[in-house]
Amino acid sequence: MSAAAAAAAESVAAVAAREVSKAFGGVQALRSAPFAAAAGEVHALVGENGAGKSTLIKLLGGRLPPDSGAILLGGTPVRLSGTADAARHGIGTVFQELTLLPWMTVAENLLIGREPRRALGPIRRGAMAPRAEAVLAGLGITHIDPRALASEISLAERQIVEIARVIIRRPHILLLDEPTSSLVEREVAWLFARIRDLSAAGTAVVFTSHRWNEITSIADRITIFRNGAEVGTFDAIDEDEAITLMTGRRVEALYPPLPPVPADAPAVLEVANASLDGGSELGFSLAAGEILGIGGLAGQGHRELFLGLFGAPPLPRARVTVGGARTTIARPADAIHAGLGIALVPEDRKGEGLLLPLSVRDNLTLPILGRLSRLGVIRGAAERRMSREIIARLGIRTPGPAQPVGALSGGNQQKVLLGRWLLADSRILLFYDVTRGVDVATKHEIYELMMRLAGEGRAILFYSSDTEELAHLCHRVLVLRGGRIATELRPPDLAAEAIVAAAMRDADAG
Amino acid sequence: MPADPTSRPAAHRRRPRAAHILGQNSGLILAAAILLLSIIVFAGMFAVQQGRLPGDFEITSTVNNTMPLALAAIGQTIVVLTRGIDLSVGGVIDLTNALAAIFLAGSILHMIVVSLLIVLAGAAAGLINGLLVGLGRLQPIVVTLATLSIFQGLAIRVLPQPGGAVPAGYTSFLVNTNRPTALVFLALAALGWMGLRRSRLGVNLFAIGNDPQAAIALGVKAVRTRIVAYTIAGALYAVAGIFLAANATAGDATTGDGYTLTSIVAVVLGGVSLFGGRGSAVGAICGAFITTMIVNILFFAHIDPLYQSFYEGLFLVIAVVFGGLIGRLVRSGR
Numbered sequence: 001m002s003a004a005a006a007a008a009a010e011s012v013a014a015v016a017a018r019e020v021s022k023a024f025g026g027v028q029a030l031r032s033a034p035f036a037a038a039a040g041e042v043h044a045l046v047g048e049n050g051a052g053k054s055t056l057i058k059l060l061g062g063r064l065p066p067d068s069g070a071i072l073l074g075g076t077p078v079r080l081s082g083t084a085d086a087a088r089h090g091i092g093t094v095f096q097e098l099t100l101l102p103w104m105t106v107a108e109n110l111l112i113g114r115e116p117r118r119a120l121g122p123i124r125r126g127a128m129a130p131r132a133e134a135v136l137a138g139l140g141i142t143h144i145d146p147r148a149l150a151s152e153i154s155l156a157e158r159q160i161v162e163i164a165r166v167i168i169r170r171p172h173i174l175l176l177d178e179p180t181s182s183l184v185e186r187e188v189a190w191l192f193a194r195i196r197d198l199s200a201a202g203t204a205v206v207f208t209s210h211r212w213n214e215i216t217s218i219a220d221r222i223t224i225f226r227n228g229a230e231v232g233t234f235d236a237i238d239e240d241e242a243i244t245l246m247t248g249r250r251v252e253a254l255y256p257p258l259p260p261v262p263a264d265a266p267a268v269l270e271v272a273n274a275s276l277d278g279g280s281e282l283g284f285s286l287a288a289g290e291i292l293g294i295g296g297l298a299g300q301g302h303r304e305l306f307l308g309l310f311g312a313p314p315l316p317r318a319r320v321t322v323g324g325a326r327t328t329i330a331r332p333a334d335a336i337h338a339g340l341g342i343a344l345v346p347e348d349r350k351g352e353g354l355l356l357p358l359s360v361r362d363n364l365t366l367p368i369l370g371r372l373s374r375l376g377v378i379r380g381a382a383e384r385r386m387s388r389e390i391i392a393r394l395g396i397r398t399p400g401p402a403q404p405v406g407a408l409s410g411g412n413q414q415k416v417l418l419g420r421w422l423l424a425d426s427r428i429l430l431f432y433d434v435t436r437g438v439d440v441a442t443k444h445e446i447y448e449l450m451m452r453l454a455g456e457g458r459a460i461l462f463y464s465s466d467t468e469e470l471a472h473l474c475h476r477v478l479v480l481r482g483g484r485i486a487t488e489l490r491p492p493d494l495a496a497e498a499i500v501a502a503a504m505r506d507a508d509a510g
Numbered sequence: 511m512p513a514d515p516t517s518r519p520a521a522h523r524r525r526p527r528a529a530h531i532l533g534q535n536s537g538l539i540l541a542a543a544i545l546l547l548s549i550i551v552f553a554g555m556f557a558v559q560q561g562r563l564p565g566d567f568e569i570t571s572t573v574n575n576t577m578p579l580a581l582a583a584i585g586q587t588i589v590v591l592t593r594g595i596d597l598s599v600g601g602v603i604d605l606t607n608a609l610a611a612i613f614l615a616g617s618i619l620h621m622i623v624v625s626l627l628i629v630l631a632g633a634a635a636g637l638i639n640g641l642l643v644g645l646g647r648l649q650p651i652v653v654t655l656a657t658l659s660i661f662q663g664l665a666i667r668v669l670p671q672p673g674g675a676v677p678a679g680y681t682s683f684l685v686n687t688n689r690p691t692a693l694v695f696l697a698l699a700a701l702g703w704m705g706l707r708r709s710r711l712g713v714n715l716f717a718i719g720n721d722p723q724a725a726i727a728l729g730v731k732a733v734r735t736r737i738v739a740y741t742i743a744g745a746l747y748a749v750a751g752i753f754l755a756a757n758a759t760a761g762d763a764t765t766g767d768g769y770t771l772t773s774i775v776a777v778v779l780g781g782v783s784l785f786g787g788r789g790s791a792v793g794a795i796c797g798a799f800i801t802t803m804i805v806n807i808l809f810f811a812h813i814d815p816l817y818q819s820f821y822e823g824l825f826l827v828i829a830v831v832f833g834g835l836i837g838r839l840v841r842s843g844r
Contacts, residue, residue: 063727082726082729082731083726083727083728083729084729084730084731085729087729093727095727097723098724099721099723099724099727099728100724101716101717101720101721101724101725101728101787102720102721102787103716103719103720103783103787103788104716104717104720104787105530105534108713112713112717112728113713113728113729115713121709122705122708122709123707123708123709123713124708125707125708145524145525145530147524147525147527147530148525148530149534
């Protein structure tokens with residue numbers, strides 16, 4: 001955007017950033033970025049992870065102060081001392097990392113800072129839940145219990161509460177940092193309806209997403225970021241062009257071609273009588289070199305299935321056969337050592353796999369330390385060589401193997417976790433929504449990696465909340481509904497629409 | 511689903527309200543149950559040996575002996591809720607106990623002023639902890655370990671030898687030896703807690719303990735809240751020191767030392783999570799009484815006082831393991 005255009009946009013904008021910069025340590029997260037969003041506008045920020053979108057949202061939301069430049073509200077520069085100060089200016093932010101307080105109830109979380117009070121000031125604790133219930137119902141949410149603790153509800157429900165908490169304050173400026181990352185279609189539709197209500201009432205909405213179809217369906221304007229700099233603002237732009245701008249290079253086809261599964265490929269994982277909800281049972285078989293997709297609406301037992309196959313906690317009564325031998329998986333150690341080795345790459349990297357303060361190298365070699373050690377002492381040279389190899393092979397973007405994993409971007413953390421299991425030579429990989437919140441370029445790398453792994457004869461069980469991914473990356477897709485396999489889809493019937501249709505059919509009756 | 515509110519009834523898959531209350535207060539309920547059990551055991555042993563149930567004298571002395579610990583445990587609870595821990599309890603009680611024994615005298619007005627000044631001194635001690643933890647971003651355990659020694663040293667300066675005196679009228683007002691009137695002060699403390707629970711500060715305390723980063727993102731002033739938490743705790747330790755002096759009618763600059771550990775024991779028995787964000791001062795008061803009841807029970811069981819701490823520790827381990835099991839049962843039962 002030219003300087004004159006930027007100045008003009010600033011003056012009419014509800015919220016604007018003038019040449020803001022922000023650095024973390026040695027990393028320049030934002031470089032004199034201009035940005036402006038007008039009242040009543042839905043403005044999408046897109047770019048790879050680490051492009052500076054989240055940093056810009058944090059600056060606009062008062063979470064961080066800019067190193068230089070200014071934030072303008074209605075054309076006037078303001079200094080925001082914190083999120084509470086921003087709220088006084090009518091700015092509400094849904095941050096990427098969820099900010100629900102786990103041991104407080106949904107009602108306490110929803111109404112924090114605006115609790116119902118008596119005349120003399122004390123909070124009416126008894127009135128919290130009914131008030132929350134009414135507020136949620138007003139937004140069309142009736143399935144979340146306001147008396148439950150935040151830690152007791154599902155990730156998608158937490159995200160909805162998080163969004164609801166911000167929008168019930170009716171902000172003039174609504175900032176949403178990847179609000180849809182744990183939502184399924186219907187919940188996204190709900191969110192977009194709320195966004196349209198707000199923008200129709202004059203709220204400026206800024207949001208980030210990695211899902212292109214969401215961006216095109218809701219955004220009035222799109223601003224693209226790359227490496228901390230704004231590279232352009234558009235009223236409309238097609239996906240290929242946007243990806244080129246985001247990545248600075250062309251990504252040919254987003255989805256690489258699937259390697260064929262040999263007809264005589266042996267079944268490496270067979271599951272029978274697995275019960276995900278204590279009731280109905282399911283079974284399936286996974287062949288070497290096959291990518292088997294698991295689809296369906298959230299809360300249909302995917303998580304239980306994936307964690308169960310990893311023994312965390314185990315599936316009750318399930319009969320699991322790994323590489324032709326009956327196996328009991330009671331804990332993750334059993335899965336890791338089972339016959340061919342079962343590995344789980346979950347979406348919640350910090351909660352279920354990585355030790356964030358430890359180095360990339362320590363995280364990579366954790367399960368194979370026994371093999372790497374001589375008389376209980378780790379062979380440092382071998383450890384360093386192996387971790388360097390895997391960093392190169394997976395293209396993990398890190399300054400070095402000694403970097404703490406917590407300092408890497410989400411997609412690269414995902415690769416570290418995957419690298420760990422490749423070092424352990426696991427032949428059965430459970431990928432649970434591994435691309436959630438991962439930028440498009442890293443997604444592409446993960447896709448190519450999956451194809452390579454399948455080509456090497458590894459078996460992959462793949463769940464994704466993105467049905468397009470399931471449709472393009474899997475040999476077969478099993479759609480779960482109510483703890484059962486509702487449908488099995490194979491090409492040519494395998495398409496995103498078919499998966500959604502199978503997932504939704506009779507969803508309410510079932 | 512949210513997009514279609516009419517498709518599901520409002521009470522869709524709700525757990526009953528009672529289940530929420532039980533599950534979310536399991537620590538408090540367990541503490542009350544253990545307290546009840548220990549009272550029954552004590553009353554039983556007392557009845558067998560004395561031929562009567564515990565009367566006014568026993569109840570009064572139990573309440574009076576527990577007062578300092580109960581107050582210290584409430585202070586500790588407030589700090590622990592913010593994911594902190596306060597080891598300086600013993601030092602603050604030593605110091606305020608010594609001050610009380612020396613300066614409490616004269617007219618009622620004079621004693622009121624002195625008492626308020628002592629509480630302020632305790633608050634100042636807490637403020638130092640709070641500033642170091644909040645502004646200095648130092649680890650609470652290190653800060654309060656250091657200030658524990660400092661306050662203990664100051665207490666010895668103030669009162670080198672056990673002595674001093676607390677006027678009889680002051681004693682009978684706080685810890686009447688004939689009737690358990692001190693319970694009134696506990697009731698006031700519990701009321702104060704309920705008020706705190708319903709205030710902005712209370713919400714902030716819990717929010718910080720739940721998730722400090724999230725709390726800051728929600729606009730909670732974390733530094734200020736921490737400082738206030740330690741300051742209130744210091745004031746409560748000072749009240750504990752005054753009660754201790756009143757109960758002993760004299761001062762000793764070392765009698766408070768034990769309260770550092772026993773306040774933590776009471777907090778744990780009271781179901782307050784040492785990881786912060788969960789717990790109640792009412793639970794901590796129960797925990798304090800459980801601690802006293804254990805001592806009473808050991809006395810009536812004719813256990814050599816030398817082994818007292820052994821049994822106290824054993825009981826603590828059992829209670830914590832038991833509490834953990836119950837918590838897990840409650841969680842898995844849903």
